[in-house]
Amino acid sequence: MRRAAGLFSALSLLAIALAVLVLVAVRPPVPVVPLVGPVSRILVEKAARRMTVYVGDQVARVYAVRLGFAPAGDKRVQGDGRTPEGHFQIDRRNEASAYHLSLGLNYPRPEDRARAAAEGVDPGGDIFLHGQPNILPAGMTLGHDWTAGCVALSDAEIEELFAATPLGAEVEIRP
DSSP states (O other), X not given: OHHHHHHHHHHHHHHHHHHHHHHHHHSOOOOOOOOOSOOOEEEEETTTTEEEEEXXXXXXXXXXXXXXXXXXXXXXXXXXXXXXXXXXXEXXXXXXXXXXXXXXXXXXXXXXXXXXXXXXXXXXOOOEEEOOBTTSOTTOOOOSOOBSSOEEOOHHHHHHHHHHOOTTOEEEEEO
């Protein structure tokens, strides 16, 4: 009798848990207010894998991001898989990127070039905020750090960001 009561209690808890999951899963998505630019500032916090987008002084969006395949530390040399840290600006826009849209950063900056020259290395370049590789099926997002040093978003997120971000927008990348 005790065994049956224990089994009934366990099954009851399982049924309640499943019901809660179903209710959460079928809840309609919260409507998102469109991102209206121009974006003035973008903050990337590498450790949190988070990008905060500002319009004026107001937070307009927060996105989860993926970084270079070896993200710890500042970019030092081409091929190190690190995402650079510091203050940058959006200096180019590419609608025909190998990744779904891209916003280019002005990396390497003069100080990056000087440091690399002093160390006798190539600082790398072509650092972008971009979407997923164009070869992936639509809607697929890689769930790990995979870039060569860029900051990756989902395709829908980069579409939104690309439409609202002008040349000259500030980008800060923190450790």
